[in-house]
Structures are given as structure tokens and as C-alpha cells.
Amino acid sequence: MAGEIEFTTNYSDLSTDNGFQFEFRCERCGNGFRTEFDTWSMSTATNVLDGASSFLGGIFSQGADAAQQVKSAAWEKASDKAFRKASEDVRPKFVQCPRCSAWMCREKCWNEKKGLCKQCAPDLGVEMAAAQADKSVDEVWAHAKMSDEDKRLSEQDWREGIVASCPKCGAPQESNARFCPQCGNDLKAAKHCTQCGAKLQPGAKFCAECGAKSG
Secondary structure, eight states, X not given: OTTOXXXXXXXXXXXXXXXEOEEEEOTTTOOXXXXXXXXXXXXXXXXXXXXXXXXXXXXXXXXHHHHHHHHHHHHHHHHHHHHHHHHHHHGGGEEEOTTTOOEXXXXXXXXXXXXXXXXXXXXXXXXXXXXXXXXXXXXXXXHHHXXXXXXXXXXXXXXXXXXXXXXXXXXXXXXXXXXXXXXXXBSSOOEEOTTTOOEEOTTOSBOTTTOOBOO
């Protein structure tokens, strides 16, 4: 019908007795647009009647009451007209997502390629960059929790050079030391099988390559 007014939930009515103003917001980022204040042409005349009723009373008061009723009806009609115009003015700046039905600003929160809002169809490049940033932050925190000595370790050190206890005296190692603080044993010394020459793992009693007894 011609008299129907399409309405949404993403707006605030800032109108007063003196005029009309509306604010429309994006339901994703919260940014939006505020219409210019539209002064109501009858506001001055009705304010004069309101003032007269407060001073003179009697018949003027009765006339003011009648005028107030006329004012209310006229204000409602003018408000509808102002809202309809405001909605038409800002409509090009918003899009309603067919998936979630939310009203999104076209400039920042609408994925033109997908025909959906960025809440339903995010920009993949943005999401990839965010995922990489999250991973980098996790790595920074993991690195910060390591001891200064452990930060200097190479991948080979991690795989071969760290021992939990001394293979000679059995003392537990509190850090990645080169020598055992209890017996002085060289914890980093590379030992080889006397039979085949293969490198022996720390504490190994037999060679993993030929089975010969170590030591």
C-alpha cells in the first residue's frame, strides 16, 4: 500500500517537538549516518498556544488542549513523512543480508563479490592475515616462556643434545648444560661405536646400527 512505511531495527529516533532527526546504524560495525534536523513548521505556533494556556487558563486553556490534539495528529503525520524521506535518503548506503537479514553498511561490511555481509562471508585475505598474526603472537609468547639458554638452541640441539640426567652419575640436569655439575661428565661429547663407527645415543649400552656393546 502507498501509505505503508518500511521500517528496520537499525535506527534511533532523535526527533523532538520542534522537528525530526533519525540515526541509522550498521548492525556489524555500529557506524552509520544521522540525518539533518528537519524543523517542524507548526512547532512555533503550538509552543505559543502552550505558553498561553499556562498563563491565562480558562477558555484559552481549553483552546490549547484542542490545539494540542491537533498538534499530536499533525506531528505524527509529519513524523511519518520525515521518517519515510530519511529512509529513502540512507537506503543506498545500507544492504540487508539475504542470509542473516541484518542491515550492513555497504562501504565496510558488505562483501560485494559474494552478495553477503562480511559476517556471513568474510574477506578471505583478511581472515588469513588475522590467522597468521594469531600464530605469530602464540609463537612470541611460547618463545618468551623459554629460558635464555634454551632460546639459543638449534633444531639439532633439541633432537640430540638435551639430556634429562647425566648418563654417568644419574644426576638430574636443571638446564641444558655441557658438563654435569655433579661429576663433571661431558654431556655433549659425541661417542661412536668402536665396531661400525655409528654415532651412539647418550646413555646407550648397545649400538643401534650393529648391536655391538658400547664402551
